[in-house]
Amino acid sequence: MRRPSSVFLRCVDQVHGKIGFGATGPFRSSRLHQHSILGGIHVNDIIAAALNAAQLAGASYADARIVDTSREELQIASGVVEAVERSDSFGIGVRALIDGAWGFASSRTVTADEAAHVARHAVAIARASAMVAGAPVALTPVEPARGTWSGPVGIDPFQVPLEDKLALLIAADEALRAQPEVTLTKAHMGFFRERKWFGSTEGAMTEQSVIESGAGIVAYAIGEGEVVSRSYPNSHGGGWEQAGWEYITRLDLVGNAPRVAEQAAALLSAPFVEPGMRDLIIDGGQVALQVHESIGHPTELDRVLGEEAAFAGTSFVGLGDVGTLQYGSEHVTVTSDATISGSLGSFGWDDEGVPAQRDYLVREGVLTGLQTSRETAASIGRTSNGCMRADGWNRIPLIRMTTVSLEPGTWAFDDLVADTEGGLYIETNNSWSIDDKRLNFQFGCEIGWQIENGKLGRMVKTPNYTGITPQFWGSCDAVCSRDYWQVWGLANCGKGEPMQTAHVAHGAAPARFRNVQVGVGR
Amino acid sequence: MLMTPEEARALARKAVSMTHADEAEALVAAESSSLTRFANNRINQNVAEENALVSVRAVLGKRIGVASTNRLDDASLQAACDAAVRAARIAPEDPSFPGLPGPNAVREADRAVRATRGFDAEARAAAVGSIVAQSSGRGLSAAGKVRVAEHTIAVANSLGVDVGQALTGAQATVLSSGADSGSGWASFLDADASKLASEALGAEAADLAERSANPGSLDPGEYTVVLAPEAVADIMDFLAYVGFSAKAYHEGRSFMSNHIEDGVMSEQVSITDDALAAHAMGITFDYEGQPKRRVPMIEYGVATKPVTDSYWAAKTGWDNTGHALPAPNPYGPMPLNMEVAPGTASIDELIGSVKRGVYVTRFHYVNVEDPISVLLTGMTRDGTFMIEGGKLTRPLKNLRFTQSAVSALYWCDAATKERKFVGTEEGASFVPGLLISKFTFTGQTK
Numbered sequence: 003m004r005r006p007s008s009v010f011l012r013c014v015d016q017v018h019g020k021i022g023f024g025a026t027g028p029f030r031s032s033r034l035h036q037h038s039i040l041g042g043i044h045v046n047d048i049i050a051a052a053l054n055a056a057q058l059a060g061a062s063y064a065d066a067r068i069v070d071t072s073r074e075e076l077q078i079a080s081g082v083v084e085a086v087e088r089s090d091s092f093g094i095g096v097r098a099l100i101d102g103a104w105g106f107a108s109s110r111t112v113t114a115d116e117a118a119h120v121a122r123h124a125v126a127i128a129r130a131s132a133m134v135a136g137a138p139v140a141l142t143p144v145e146p147a148r149g150t151w152s153g154p155v156g157i158d159p160f161q162v163p164l165e166d167k168l169a170l171l172i173a174a175d176e177a178l179r180a181q182p183e184v185t186l187t188k189a190h191m192g193f194f195r196e197r198k199w200f201g202s203t204e205g206a207m208t209e210q211s212v213i214e215s216g217a218g219i220v221a222y223a224i225g226e227g228e229v230v231s232r233s234y235p236n237s238h239g240g241g242w243e244q245a246g247w248e249y250i251t252r253l254d255l256v257g258n259a260p261r262v263a264e265q266a267a268a269l270l271s272a273p274f275v276e277p278g279m280r281d282l283i284i285d286g287g288q289v290a291l292q293v294h295e296s297i298g299h300p301t302e303l304d305r306v307l308g309e310e311a312a313f314a315g316t317s318f319v320g321l322g323d324v325g326t327l328q329y330g331s332e333h334v335t336v337t338s339d340a341t342i343s344g345s346l347g348s349f350g351w352d353d354e355g356v357p358a359q360r361d362y363l364v365r366e367g368v369l370t371g372l373q374t375s376r377e378t379a380a381s382i383g384r385t386s387n388g389c390m391r392a393d394g395w396n397r398i399p400l401i402r403m404t405t406v407s408l409e410p411g412t413w414a415f416d417d418l419v420a421d422t423e424g425g426l427y428i429e430t431n432n433s434w435s436i437d438d439k440r441l442n443f444q445f446g447c448e449i450g451w452q453i454e455n456g457k458l459g460r461m462v463k464t465p466n467y468t469g470i471t472p473q474f475w476g477s478c479d480a481v482c483s484r485d486y487w488q489v490w491g492l493a494n495c496g497k498g499e500p501m502q503t504a505h506v507a508h509g510a511a512p513a514r515f516r517n518v519q520v521g522v523g524r
Numbered sequence: 525m526l527m528t529p530e531e532a533r534a535l536a537r538k539a540v541s542m543t544h545a546d547e548a549e550a551l552v553a554a555e556s557s558s559l560t561r562f563a564n565n566r567i568n569q570n571v572a573e574e575n576a577l578v579s580v581r582a583v584l585g586k587r588i589g590v591a592s593t594n595r596l597d598d599a600s601l602q603a604a605c606d607a608a609v610r611a612a613r614i615a616p617e618d619p620s621f622p623g624l625p626g627p628n629a630v631r632e633a634d635r636a637v638r639a640t641r642g643f644d645a646e647a648r649a650a651a652v653g654s655i656v657a658q659s660s661g662r663g664l665s666a667a668g669k670v671r672v673a674e675h676t677i678a679v680a681n682s683l684g685v686d687v688g689q690a691l692t693g694a695q696a697t698v699l700s701s702g703a704d705s706g707s708g709w710a711s712f713l714d715a716d717a718s719k720l721a722s723e724a725l726g727a728e729a730a731d732l733a734e735r736s737a738n739p740g741s742l743d744p745g746e747y748t749v750v751l752a753p754e755a756v757a758d759i760m761d762f763l764a765y766v767g768f769s770a771k772a773y774h775e776g777r778s779f780m781s782n783h784i785e786d787g788v789m790s791e792q793v794s795i796t797d798d799a800l801a802a803h804a805m806g807i808t809f810d811y812e813g814q815p816k817r818r819v820p821m822i823e824y825g826v827a828t829k830p831v832t833d834s835y836w837a838a839k840t841g842w843d844n845t846g847h848a849l850p851a852p853n854p855y856g857p858m859p860l861n862m863e864v865a866p867g868t869a870s871i872d873e874l875i876g877s878v879k880r881g882v883y884v885t886r887f888h889y890v891n892v893e894d895p896i897s898v899l900l901t902g903m904t905r906d907g908t909f910m911i912e913g914g915k916l917t918r919p920l921k922n923l924r925f926t927q928s929a930v931s932a933l934y935w936c937d938a939a940t941k942e943r944k945f946v947g948t949e950e951g952a953s954f955v956p957g958l959l960i961s962k963f964t965f966t967g968q969t970k
Contacts, residue, residue: 082618085852086611087590106571110594127570130645134653136566164614186775224776229895309563312667312699396573435891437903442969444901446893499669522966523926
């Protein structure tokens with residue numbers, strides 16, 4: 003489906019929700035599952051068959067992943083069911099290195115014979131890669147990973163009756179339709195389960211499992227020649243966490259629906275923002291997307307090295323910028339953290355078997371690190387900080403964000419507004435675009451309010467803003483405190499060819515930026 | 525070995541027979557694909573995939589459930605069929621659901637090319653070598669891909685729909701970049717991999733990269749633009765997504781809503797969806813197994829009709845044009861074989877007609893700011909030039925545009941005679957270059 007995917011998977015569907023840190027935290031064990039069995043299939047034996055075949059065919063390194071995923075999607079639109087769907091996918095992928103060049107092959111047939119065939123195919127492809135080779139690929143060292151890990155989950159959403167899920171969606175959808183101006187409503191719920199086994203010729207053998215849950219509602223008010231929307235808890239798919247059904251109930255979709263509908267109705271008669279330069283306070287959800295696009299992607303080392311140039315683009319960041327580039331103001335500190343319980347960006351090991359880590363990308367405004375892989379990390383004189391993830395059994399791992407967060411500041415939100423003489427407060431993304439070096443961006447939001455004399459005033463509709471990345475982050479003079487900080491899950495970050503969709507996350511709180519261009523093209 | 529259309533149809537019929545519901549439909553989508561990716565003048569990623577998916581839609585009265593799996597053993601298939609029925613049993617009724625469509629004759633088309641099936645890893649590497657040599661020999665850096673794929677699609681349902689088709693696709697893209705901020709782009713798409721002229725494609729991108737070195741500034745404002753086909757295809761994508769669907773029309777979200785028979789674009793603009801054209805790529809039936817029909821959506825600037833599927837045809841009273849996406853489909857029907865009518869000029873003649881304007885090779889990261897006016901924002905990329913006195917005079921740093929696509933096409937003055945396929949074999953637009961007299965740039969990168 004090129005049309006939907008080309009539109010929706012350009013980069014991001016953002017989703018969010020507060021992260022729980024309860025008793026159901028992630029589990030990581032050094033216990034080795036020598037004989038993990040899935041439906042009668044001895045997955046470790048199959049991985050071993052693949053690795054043996056790759057080595058026999060001449061691979062200097064190989065790894066194999068078996069991935070078993072299930073999804074459930076439910077959507078109600080204006081009282082009518084648009085989707086009740088369950089999908090399952092299962093397969094094996096083998097990555098092989100020979101003569102310093104990569105090959106990868108994959109199959110939906112998970113048997114020892116097929117695994118060996120896939121491995122030999124991967125080696126043959128790697129030999130072809132060597133026909134147009136550069137410097138041989140070298141992997142930075144890592145202790146072979148062995149053990150199991152699972153994400154936090156309270157109530158398994160796949161065990162919750164469909165009736166209960168649909169009843170909640172129908173109630174939320176109905177509550178959205180309380181306003182006559184709201185003529186189109188949507189309520190959505192999704193669940194994702196992944197079990198993954200990884201082994202390498204270096205001796206790694208891991209098993210990981212995760213469950214993710216997400217939900218959201220949208221109210222559309224449609225006037226003559228105009229559509230405005232209001233979403234909760236976020237646009238583009240709602241909120242997502244590594245969690246179970248308890249996350250869905252915590253969102254309280256039904257309780258939030260009347261406010262969402264009222265705001266959508268009010269937006270129809272609200273004015274556009276006057277074009278010009280404004281001091282801008284951006285809500286946490288939009289700050290999360292701003293971090294994603296203008297800090298997360300440009301600090302992926304494969305982009306910096308030009309490896310993604312033809313599709314997603316490169317980066318304005320250069321290799322020599324680490325330790326010197328003034329990325330933003332002193333208020334801007336950004337971390338990459340795969341250890342936050344409940345975040346979509348968390349795991350035990352990445353898809354190269356590198357353990358989950360927390361690392362600084364920007365410290366008090368200065369670029370201090372990049373997101374790396376075993377292949378790329380040596381270019382900045384480091385070892386991998388564990389950012390390689392693949393979208394399923396049929397894709398190779400790429401450098402993907404984990405939880406890339408703007409660390410909290412010290413401000414209370416009300417104090418920040420009171421400290422802003424004139425400006426604009428905006429919430430919830432509805433449009434995003436950034437250039438191929440991640441410099442010139444333009445974002446649109448669903449709603450905004452004028453700030454006049456330190457108070458929120460008149461509502462404005464679909465405010466947008468534009469800027470250049472380092473100047474914009476340089477204009478950040480305040481970030482709200484941890485009380486206002488939350489992790490926002492983004493379940494649809496696109497990258498790579500063939501396209502891959504990563505589940506990532508961003509911690510963010512409302513923040514203020516001075517003198518930003520708003521109202522572009524209105 | 526990828527399953528044949530006959531095998532896929534048999535599998536679809538089997539899934540239908542295993543689905544114990546009032547009505548049932550099964551879609552089989554099998555794929556064998558390989559993609560060789562290159563960057564920095566070397567192959568950096570090289571992947572292959574074999575997959576097959578069976579998706580089952582079960583209908584109980586007006587209740588619908590869908591389940592899919594890529595495990596094709598009997599037990600897994602039965603589990604998917606049962607899951608679809610369970611979902612249908614619980615789903616609320618959709619009073620507007622008209623039932624699954626019955627069988628209708630589908631035009632057969634042979635769109636699977638043997639040469640593409642045989643385009644193996646060595647052939648792809650050889651093609652990459654030819655492409656890369658055009659950049660490396662000039663001190664430039666090439667990145668891109670060479671991809672081949674074969675697909676088998678089949679649909680069957682309990683009312684007698686039973687269709688299948690194989691198709692192939694070969695695609696190559698090249699980005700050539702220089703140290704002095706110049707970059708150029710070239711692309712290829714065809715069902716037949718043997719038509720890939722690697723050296724020429726590499727040279728096209730490298731030429732553009734050399735020509736666009738040391739780009740300069742341009743003030744924001746309204747300009748005349750000449751859009752190369754790649755840029756035009758991006759605009760078509762978004763018109764299809766937010767404008768050409770009967771669902772968007774019915775919900776009042778389309779620029780065509782309440783404007784059928786109105787002149788909404790220039791008389792120079794005609795946009796048709798036509799999967800049946802001799803030159804078209806893709807399948808000739810939709811994902812409900814219904815024949816795709818030729819649909820003129822814009823005729824000489826006049827909004828004529830959106831595309832439909834069985835659901836939206838029944839709901840609106842229009843004919844079913846055969847544009848269903850796989851179920852469940854919250855997007856509504858979608859045109860996947862769009863064509864923009866050609867003009868009579870060459871791209872050089874379009875450029876030659878412009879006193880002062882901008883030439884755009886392609887766009888990057890386009891998104892919708894307002895769906896009804898199809899207000900888009902995005903960047904130019906890989907070859908943006910100032911046009912002065914009918915000539916490309918100097919390269920420009922990438923520009924940001926914030927522009928209604930409908931309005932841009934209202935100000936379309938001419939199109940090229942030559943057209944090009946852009947996209948993938950499953951959904952490619954066949955588009956010319958366009959001359960547009962009013963197009964708004966709102967910023968520029970550093």
